[in-house]
Amino acid sequence: MKFISVSEYASLHGISDRTVRNYCSQGKLEGAFLTGKTWNIPEDALVCKKAKTKKEMPLLKILREQKSMRMKGGIYHRTQVDLTYNSNHMEGSQLTHEQTRYIFETNTIGITDESVRVDDIVETVNHFRCIDNIIDHATDKLTEAYIKELHGILKSGTQDSQKDWFRVGDYKMLPNEVGGMETCEPELVHKRMSTMLRDYNSKKDKTFDDVLDLHHEFEAIHPFQDGNGRVGRLVMFKECLANGIVPFIITEDLRRFYYQGLRQWNNIQEYLRDTCLTAQDNYKSLLDYFRIEY
Secondary structure, eight states: OOEEOHHHHHHHHTOOHHHHHHHHHTTOBTTOEEETTEEEEETTOOBOSSOOOOOOOSHHHHHHHHHHHTOSSSHHHHHHHHHHHHHHHHTTOOOOHHHHHHHHHHSSOOOOSSOOOHHHHHHHHHHHHHHHHHHHTTTSOOOHHHHHHHHHHHHTTSGGGGOTTTOTTSOOSSOOEETTEEOOOGGGHHHHHHHHHHHHHTOSSOOHHHHHHHHHHHHHHOOSSSOHHHHHHHHHHHHHHHTTOOOOOOOGGGHHHHHHHHHHTTTOTHHHHHHHHHHHHHHHHHHHHTTOOO
8 A cells, every 4th residue: 555645645635735634633534644743644545524533632631730720831821821812812902912921920910101901901811711611611512601601701891891782691782793794683693503503512523624614603693792703712712622623723823814714614614724724733833842642
């Protein structure tokens, strides 16, 4: 049997290298095996529809251990700061990565020459709490009540929480849009969310694409008045942990491709998939540094 490289297989089938590596790690290419960090793939291997059952990754256990210890300098610390900074920054937070780290480590903002929005600080602290929550409940079934709970934590104590019509921790009352595109009407949000979660939870072995499809549908519904992007990315991180998939963080350099991928998901899934696989590769580098198996 002849074995070929990831690049050769990708060229042969007209797909990206990252997609091939993802297929290999999910067990979708029968006979593929690792030599060091290099995949060897049978030349005639076909993509299986069903991935092999994954072993439980030690990452979740380590995140829970370091969280309980409030350990600094490990993967828990790094995940809290990087995920919070990047996700909030995408939604307009003016806090820097250093300020975000300082808040997490000291529970203070530190001295700054520039004015800082109170909501940026409140939502940063709240986002830390959301991450703790998804670590604690990573393997729980995803429900509407849980998603609402995340939104309630994120927006608690903000200026929005003082507006009766905003409905912190509950679905939107008023129509909204994202990137100039219409979203689900408020009256239909519960039905769409219920259908989305029913379809998702009915899948026994959830794949990387299943998580991305869930995320795309969530953002298309846009169930909350605000905070949809951050809640959606938190849910995506949780579901990766729940299903033995290496999670990832969308960073500033991937932001444009991420939004383009969401817009194009129904037509060209490669945009979002490759963007998220790039982000996953970056997180894998962190796991390698901290010597965490995946």
